[in-house]
Amino acid sequence: MDRNRVIIFDTTLRDGEQSPGASMNQDEKLRIALALEDMGVDVIEAGFPIASNGDFVAVEAIARVVKNSVVCGLARATRGDIERCAEAIRPAARGRIHTFISTSPLHMKYKLQMEPETVLARVSDSVALARTLTDDVEWSAEDGSRTEPDFLCRCVEAAIKAGAKTINIPDTVGYSVPDEYAGLIALLINRVPNIDQAILSVHCHNDLGLAVANSLAAVAAGARQIECTINGLGERAGNAAMEEVVMALRTRADRLPYQTGIRTEAITRISRLVSTITGFSVQPNKAIVGKNAFAHESGIHQDGVLKNAQTYEIMTPDSVGLVRSSLVMGKHSGRAAFRAKLRDLGYDLPDGAVEDAFVRFKDLADRKKDVFDEDIVALVDDAVVRGNDTIKFVSLEVLCGTRHRPPSAELELTVDGELRHVRATGDGPVDATFNAIKALVPHDARLQLYQVSAVTQGTDAQAEVTVRLEEDGKTVNGQGAETDTLVASARAYVNALNKLVVKRQKTAPDTLLA
Numbered sequence: 022m023d024r025n026r027v028i029i030f031d032t033t034l035r036d037g038e039q040s041p042g043a044s045m046n047q048d049e050k051l052r053i054a055l056a057l058e059d060m061g062v063d064v065i066e067a068g069f070p071i072a073s074n075g076d077f078v079a080v081e082a083i084a085r086v087v088k089n090s091v092v093c094g095l096a097r098a099t100r101g102d103i104e105r106c107a108e109a110i111r112p113a114a115r116g117r118i119h120t121f122i123s124t125s126p127l128h129m130k131y132k133l134q135m136e137p138e139t140v141l142a143r144v145s146d147s148v149a150l151a152r153t154l155t156d157d158v159e160w161s162a163e164d165g166s167r168t169e170p171d172f173l174c175r176c177v178e179a180a181i182k183a184g185a186k187t188i189n190i191p192d193t194v195g196y197s198v199p200d201e202y203a204g205l206i207a208l209l210i211n212r213v214p215n216i217d218q219a220i221l222s223v224h225c226h227n228d229l230g231l232a233v234a235n236s237l238a239a240v241a242a243g244a245r246q247i248e249c250t251i252n253g254l255g256e257r258a259g260n261a262a263m264e265e266v267v268m269a270l271r272t273r274a275d276r277l278p279y280q281t282g283i284r285t286e287a288i289t290r291i292s293r294l295v296s297t298i299t300g301f302s303v304q305p306n307k308a309i310v311g312k313n314a315f316a317h318e319s320g321i322h323q324d325g326v327l328k329n330a331q332t333y334e335i336m337t338p339d340s341v342g343l344v345r346s347s348l349v350m351g352k353h354s355g356r357a358a359f360r361a362k363l364r365d366l367g368y369d370l371p372d373g374a375v376e377d378a379f380v381r382f383k384d385l386a387d388r389k390k391d392v393f394d395e396d397i398v399a400l401v402d403d404a405v406v407r408g409n410d411t412i413k414f415v416s417l418e419v420l421c422g423t424r425h426r427p428p429s430a431e432l433e434l435t436v437d438g439e440l441r442h443v444r445a446t447g448d449g450p451v452d453a454t455f456n457a458i459k460a461l462v463p464h465d466a467r468l469q470l471y472q473v474s475a476v477t478q479g480t481d482a483q484a485e486v487t488v489r490l491e492e493d494g495k496t497v498n499g500q501g502a503e504t505d506t507l508v509a510s511a512r513a514y515v516n517a518l519n520k521l522v523v524k525r526q527k528t529a530p531d532t533l534l535a
């Protein structure tokens with residue numbers, strides 16, 4: 022491999038899923054994994070197989086279908102974790118076991134309650150065991166950036182000797198600053214005798230907002246794998262954002278002459294997919310994928326951009342897949358234009374899904390003056406998440422305002438094909454709507470998040486709603502998009518309930534809907 026090629030290791034499905042509330046079901050993980058493969062990610066960390074049966078099954082399913090990326094699973098330094106991980110990645114064309122153990126004094130003493138020499142022995146044993154199960158083994162020194170350098174060098178040397186091909190030095194708690202972290206990478210390159218037999222990797226957390234800066238500094242010092250996530254999702258403040266790392270390398274190739282295999286035009290689409298699935302919206306001013314990242318509001322900037330976009334744009338919107346296609350969609354558009362538009366927007370849907378989306382598009386075009394690309398993306402994503410729902414939204418009428426006390430909602434749903442109807446009241450229109458759903462489908466799940474955002478501008482914009490429900494420690498996210506905010510809210514709640522039903526049936530197959 023070219024010595025300046027940087028391997029992109031995506032951990033959205035593992036570390037990203039560790040963001041509280043960001044749990045994803047198997048179908049959702051599969052969709053993200055395929056999108057990651059399609060954009061050219063080298064390694065997909067698909068999950069932590071020992072963590073739960075659901076995680077195991079998801080990693081195995083991803084290993085079965087992904088062909089062009091390495092599929093990796095995480096494992097602690099224990100036989101049970103490593104063997105379970107090997108089983109999950111077995112169907113992969115190229116599978117990797119990623120095993121880790123903490124090496125910092127704090128973690129060894131208080132968390133693992135192990136002596137350093139015991140940890141060192143575990144490094145060798147765990148990597149050696151993993152190597153009997155696959156050729157591709159990565160070893161991580163958890164809390165590596167707070168580890169004593171001498172001890173870290175000994176651990177890294179032992180891991181390579183035992184057969185690790187990738188050595189990852191995480192900044193687990195996001196404590197490092199760039200020159201210090203780069204210094205640590207340089208130290209390992211200079212001091213570990215067998216370091217040339219492995220690729221050095223970095224995994225940075227964003228507790229001080231330095232995850233991307235630290236990752237880039239480490240690459241300049243000799244690291245050749247970056248672990249990152251879409252939208253910077255991840256434990257606590259998140260991981261290094263893949264879109265930022267990749268676009269920094271592409272845009273500043275003059276200072277950072279390193280290449281990745283990422284097709285950057287896929288960035289906007291996958292950012293949106295991950296945000297829709299997890300319910301974690303992207304802040305408007307977020308680098309690369311925020312709504313405002315390529316928007317120009319002030320007159321002097323607009324004037325400059327009109328004269329030459331480079332005055333205020335260091336990358337083109339097209340380079341991250343923010344494409345405004347020339348097809349203007351409206352109520353007179355037909356299926357051919359709609360299909361072409363979907364292709365422009367990066368969708369490759371089966372005919373049935375295209376037809377469903379087309380019907381909803383026509384309905385939207387009847388109600389909304391301008392149908393923007395964002396509207397179509399929201400509508401298609403909304404249709405896709407509904408998949409094989411058992412509970413289906415049918416209709417909603419809400420009475421609210423100063424004269425109607427209390428606000429009331431009249432709702433129709435089908436449950437397993439049977440039409441159910443109810444009228445309920447609440448403290449407000451949303452509360453009344455959700456109470457109506459609870460009356461039709463009784464459940465004890467708690468509402469953890471209710472979030473509304475407008476897809477585009479204007480009072481006729483579609484509302485995109487996320488609802489997060491929690492039941493017995495399990496969380497699910499539901500999404501809904503409609504021009505009517507209350508209908509979008511009902512759709513989002515129903516979508517979350519459907520996911521909960523699936524989860525329940527997996528853990529207690531006899532549980533039926535009330």
Ligand SMILES: CC(=O)SCCNC(=O)CCNC(=O)[C@H](O)C(C)(C)COP(=O)(O)OP(=O)(O)OC[C@H]1O[C@@H](n2cnc3c(N)ncnc32)[C@H](O)[C@@H]1OP(=O)(O)O
Nearest residue numbers: 039069071072073097098099121122123132133163193256
């Ligand atoms: C930095 C990171 O992101 S690491 C990945 C973090 N991700 C997760 O933890 C998500 C998935 N985790 C889980 O589902 C659970 O924690 C499990 C299934 C892995 C373990 O569950 P439990 O057996 O109930 O253990 P619990 O979570 O309470 O504690 C972790 C145990 O693993 C030990 N441990 C932690 N890391 C390692 C390691 N790398 N190697 C060996 N043992 C480890 C801890 O010392 C502790 O052991 P103890 O129970 O003897 O004190």
Ligand SMILES: CC(C)C(=O)C(=O)O
Nearest residue numbers: 121161163164191193
């Ligand atoms: C498991 C390791 C790689 C990790 O996520 C961390 O240290 O942050």
Ligand SMILES: [Mg+2]
Nearest residue numbers: 036193224256
């Ligand atoms: Mg991490």
